[in-house]
Amino acid sequence: MSSRVYRVSSRQLWLLATLLSVCVTPLVLPGLVIPLLGHDAWATGVVSLLGGLLGMGFAAAVVRQFPDRPLGEVVATAFGPVLSRVYLALLALLFTVGAGVNLHGFVAVVAGHDLPLLPTMYPALLIAAVGTFAAYFGPEVIARSAEVLAPLIILGLVIINILAFSNAGFGRLLPLGIPWNAMGSAPVLAALGTARGFLLVLLLGAFAHALPSSASLHAGTLIAAVVITLSCALPVAVFGATFAGMDRFPFVSAVGTTGWQWIPTHGTVLLLIFWHAIVFVVFATYTWLAAWLWKGLLARLPWMSLVVGTGLCGALVASATLSSEAVSLLFSLWNDAVVVLGIAVPALLWMRLRRRSRYPGRRGVEER
Amino acid sequence: MPAQRRRRRRDAPAAGEESGSNDVSVLHHLQEIVGSAAGVLRLLPFSHPPTAEDIKAQLLGDDLETAALSLPDGTADVVYLGSLVNKKRLWEEVLDPLLTRTVAVDALPGSKRLVTMEAILRQMLLGWVILFPPGRMPVGLPLKGLQQRSVDEPTTEREIIGPKEALVEDLETNIGLVRNRLRDPALRVQMHIVGTRSRTRVALLYLDQVASSELVARTQRGLPTVQIDFVRTAADVAEVIFGRSLTPFPLYEETERPDRFAAALASGRIGLIVEGSPFGLLVPVTFMEFQKDAESALPGPIISVYVRTLRLLGLFLSTAAPGLYVAILTANPGVLPLPLALTLSTTRFAVPYPVATEALIMLLVVDILAEATTQSSGAIGNTLAIVGTLIIGQMMVQAHLASSLLMIIVSGSIMGSYLTLKFSFSYALRIWKYVIVLLSAFAGLIGWFTGFLLLLVHLASLKSAGVPYLSPLGPFRPYDLTHYGLWQPSRGNQRLRPGMWRAQDLVRQPKRGRVR
Numbered sequence: 001m002s003s004r005v006y007r008v009s010s011r012q013l014w015l016l017a018t019l020l021s022v023c024v025t026p027l028v029l030p031g032l033v034i035p036l037l038g039h040d041a042w043a044t045g046v047v048s049l050l051g052g053l054l055g056m057g058f059a060a061a062v063v064r065q066f067p068d069r070p071l072g073e074v075v076a077t078a079f080g081p082v083l084s085r086v087y088l089a090l091l092a093l094l095f096t097v098g099a100g101v102n103l104h105g106f107v108a109v110v111a112g113h114d115l116p117l118l119p120t121m122y123p124a125l126l127i128a129a130v131g132t133f134a135a136y137f138g139p140e141v142i143a144r145s146a147e148v149l150a151p152l153i154i155l156g157l158v159i160i161n162i163l164a165f166s167n168a169g170f171g172r173l174l175p176l177g178i179p180w181n182a183m184g185s186a187p188v189l190a191a192l193g194t195a196r197g198f199l200l201v202l203l204l205g206a207f208a209h210a211l212p213s214s215a216s217l218h219a220g221t222l223i224a225a226v227v228i229t230l231s232c233a234l235p236v237a238v239f240g241a242t243f244a245g246m247d248r249f250p251f252v253s254a255v256g257t258t259g260w261q262w263i264p265t266h267g268t269v270l271l272l273i274f275w276h277a278i279v280f281v282v283f284a285t286y287t288w289l290a291a292w293l294w295k296g297l298l299a300r301l302p303w304m305s306l307v308v309g310t311g312l313c314g315a316l317v318a319s320a321t322l323s324s325e326a327v328s329l330l331f332s333l334w335n336d337a338v339v340v341l342g343i344a345v346p347a348l349l350w351m352r353l354r355r356r357s358r359y360p361g362r363r364g365v366e367e368r
Numbered sequence: 369m370p371a372q373r374r375r376r377r378r379d380a381p382a383a384g385e386e387s388g389s390n391d392v393s394v395l396h397h398l399q400e401i402v403g404s405a406a407g408v409l410r411l412l413p414f415s416h417p418p419t420a421e422d423i424k425a426q427l428l429g430d431d432l433e434t435a436a437l438s439l440p441d442g443t444a445d446v447v448y449l450g451s452l453v454n455k456k457r458l459w460e461e462v463l464d465p466l467l468t469r470t471v472a473v474d475a476l477p478g479s480k481r482l483v484t485m486e487a488i489l490r491q492m493l494l495g496w497v498i499l500f501p502p503g504r505m506p507v508g509l510p511l512k513g514l515q516q517r518s519v520d521e522p523t524t525e526r527e528i529i530g531p532k533e534a535l536v537e538d539l540e541t542n543i544g545l546v547r548n549r550l551r552d553p554a555l556r557v558q559m560h561i562v563g564t565r566s567r568t569r570v571a572l573l574y575l576d577q578v579a580s581s582e583l584v585a586r587t588q589r590g591l592p593t594v595q596i597d598f599v600r601t602a603a604d605v606a607e608v609i610f611g612r613s614l615t616p617f618p619l620y621e622e623t624e625r626p627d628r629f630a631a632a633l634a635s636g637r638i639g640l641i642v643e644g645s646p647f648g649l650l651v652p653v654t655f656m657e658f659q660k661d662a663e664s665a666l667p668g669p670i671i672s673v674y675v676r677t678l679r680l681l682g683l684f685l686s687t688a689a690p691g692l693y694v695a696i697l698t699a700n701p702g703v704l705p706l707p708l709a710l711t712l713s714t715t716r717f718a719v720p721y722p723v724a725t726e727a728l729i730m731l732l733v734v735d736i737l738a739e740a741t742t743q744s745s746g747a748i749g750n751t752l753a754i755v756g757t758l759i760i761g762q763m764m765v766q767a768h769l770a771s772s773l774l775m776i777i778v779s780g781s782i783m784g785s786y787l788t789l790k791f792s793f794s795y796a797l798r799i800w801k802y803v804i805v806l807l808s809a810f811a812g813l814i815g816w817f818t819g820f821l822l823l824l825v826h827l828a829s830l831k832s833a834g835v836p837y838l839s840p841l842g843p844f845r846p847y848d849l850t851h852y853g854l855w856q857p858s859r860g861n862q863r864l865r866p867g868m869w870r871a872q873d874l875v876r877q878p879k880r881g882r883v884r
Contacts, residue, residue, distance in 0.1 A: 129818075130825060144843060146842075147841065147842035148824055276814060
């Protein structure tokens with residue numbers, strides 16, 4: 001891990017974790033989930049909530065057991081040097097992919113709806129540039145920026161959901177008996193992976209002045225789950241499951257049906273600016289986490305900063321030019337990976353460390 | 369213990385100055401002291417007390433004046449720099465009383481014995497007269513007579529209802545103006561001499577037990593280590609102590625208002641005043657501090673909300689308006705209703721170049737005019753303003769080199785930047801609007817918003833003397849934010865100092881500001 005010490009407040013950590021949980025998911029996820037789950041798409045929010053609660057619980061437990069210990073050290077203590085490096089490398093890869101996928105998801109919406117004449121590369125490059133600029137300064141600057149943007153983001157989320165409500169017919173949400181064996185499918189796993197703030201708690205928890213309380217962490221997961229539920233349910237309520245399933249961005253289309261005609265005609269791009277703020281925070285956090293993990297893993301090699309920086313920038317720029325199908329595939333893979341690396345491994349970690357209570361660095365255990 | 373030692377060292381007289389007796393037997397010890405300070409000034413190696421001849425050899429200037437006084441015990445030399453000394457006072461307070469034998473040398477008011485050459489030269493350069501009584505150590509008399517500007521109205525921070533006093537170039541006057549508003553015995557004033565050539569006096573002011581001890585210690589440690597040859601303003605010194613960032617935004621607050629300076633000290637910040645500069649410097653400072661004004665609270669809460677709203681609108685106009693114009697007309701005309709979009713297009717129908725180019729040209733022209741008007745004074749400034757607004761602006765529109773709407777937006781942007789209270793801060797806003805215009809030309813409204821995100825990240829990365837520049841917005845401090853909101857609590861309810869200044873004593877006053 002990098003030797004520089006970062007410090008964020010518990011409030012900032014909570015905010016970042018919540019924003020990462022919300023992410024661009026409401027823009028991208030409904031297009032993946034509704035075609036498969038139809039009327040039951042709203043359940044993805046419930047699955048997200050359960051996954052988020054589980055992940056947050058494990059992450060917070062591990063961080064509380066080993067305060068002020070970076071994740072790398074904790075994992076190395078539990079699994080040994082080789083396995084821990086493999087785990088951290090996978091996490092680094094996960095965040096690299098996540099940054100690119102989220103960026104592309106937002107840019108695809110922008111290009112498809114409001115800036116059809118603008119090359120996709122332009123907004124992607126701008127967000128990548130400003131996100132990388134923030135990542136260069138580290139989590140403190142990202143967290144401060146997120147705090148300033150928080151009122152704008154909250155306002156945007158509320159307005160968007162209210163607008164989408166205006167033409168909703170909730171009778172369309174009645175389940176028609178679609179079998180729930182679809183829960184094992186990739187989109188549902190994707191939904192489970194949307195509550196991914198716990199990964200941030202796991203990684204940044206050691207650098208927080210204090211860990212947020214369990215109640216507030218779970219409240220953050222709940223907020224994310226509510227947003228996801230609404231984003232999946234409202235398009236179905238507005239268009240019906242069949243028509244909503246044919247749209248690539250059904251939630252954005254649902255917002256466009258509001259009775260206030262100025263919005264669909266002129267103002268959707270203004271609403272997307274709210275998402276711009278979220279995407280910026282998420283992208284900057286992912287990029288910093290990826291760079292930090294890569295640097296920690298490869299720090300002994302010469303010219304590593306240069307290699308990591310160049311490699312990351314290349315990956316991010318490339319992600320902006322990926323095709324939609326490739327991004328959808330990556331999005332699914334990324335969420336599956338979040339489930340495995342973000343919930344399963346911390347759960348294993350927690351169980352293993354729980355049995356052996358004599359680890360140095362553990363709370364209440366003296367250093368040898 | 370180290371703090372006590374530091375205090376003892378601070379309270380001790382400077383090298384070469386003697387606070388008590390005039391015993392020549394301490395000469396050996398003093399020579400040791402002088403030896404340690406020899407790197408500061410080129411000194412004569414002496415094995416005898418300094419004489420007038422030694423000084424003449426050091427200060428080879430035509431303004432060095434000497435006189436010989438016939439006293440009962442012999443002839444006393446008087447040496448001084450005529451350009452710095454008040455000769456009338458010299459005659460009335462020193463020469464005449466000594467010649468008429470009404471006062472002895474030891475009884476001269478304000479006299480101080482100076483035993484080393486370094487001390488003598490230092491005091492002479494501050495406008496002292498040096499008297500060499502026969503057979504005794506030299507005596508210095510503070511008779512500075514340089515003509516100083518009187519206390520006048522502020523020129524850059526005018527207020528309608530607020531006080532009409534501004535700092536001047538004289539250090540003692542400035543400290544007096546601050547003390548006059550902050551009659552607290554805890555107000556500490558520590559003098560330092562900075563500048564290897566200019567040897568400028570710099571005063572550090574803070575409230576003991578209130579200002580952050582860490583910040584005070586850092587400044588106290590930093591001041592003696594400043595190694596620059598010439599000090600012009602306090603910013604020269606602060607830059608060395610607290611570091612420099614590549615940013616257009618000021619990381620120190622400069623003010624010419626003694627009331628603002630004293631209020632800042634009372635809230636837990638520290639101040640620096642440099643001799644010869646009519647601006648005091650305050651650290652730390654935040655982005656929101658530049659939006660705060662003392663005056664708008666005076667007429668009442670409703671008016672203050674109105675005035676502050678105008679200021680925030682000015683902030684938005686100065687940074688956002690030109691970029692928004694470019695973004696909408698370049699990439700996002702769809703956000704406007706059709707009639708409005710058509711009207712906008714009509715205004716620039718005959719303009720021969722793209723919107724972004726038009727905006728950049730106009731912004732540059734207006735900025736040049738604004739800069740020329742600001743730097744010029746009186747009649748020249750007024751003439752430039754008329755030439756700029758009436759002739760250049762109107763002619764450019766008539767020649768179809770710019771649209772009339774853009775002229776309005778650019779003018780509004782310049783006016784908005786001057787609504788910001790601090791001159792240096794308005795420069796930062798004026799620079800940043802170019803970044804936003806360029807990004808807007810690149811990607812429309814997404815680019816426009818990216819410009820703000822870039823500004824946000826930049827501001828979030830800045831720190832002023834260790835305090836995040838975006839406080840109290842990020843890190844978010846709800847109580848501190850009440851000091852900067854549109855609707856501020858009454859002074860009686862502002863019980864605590866803002867925590868972001870890291871003051872030692874957070875309690876400003878009793879609850880509700882009254883004794884029960």
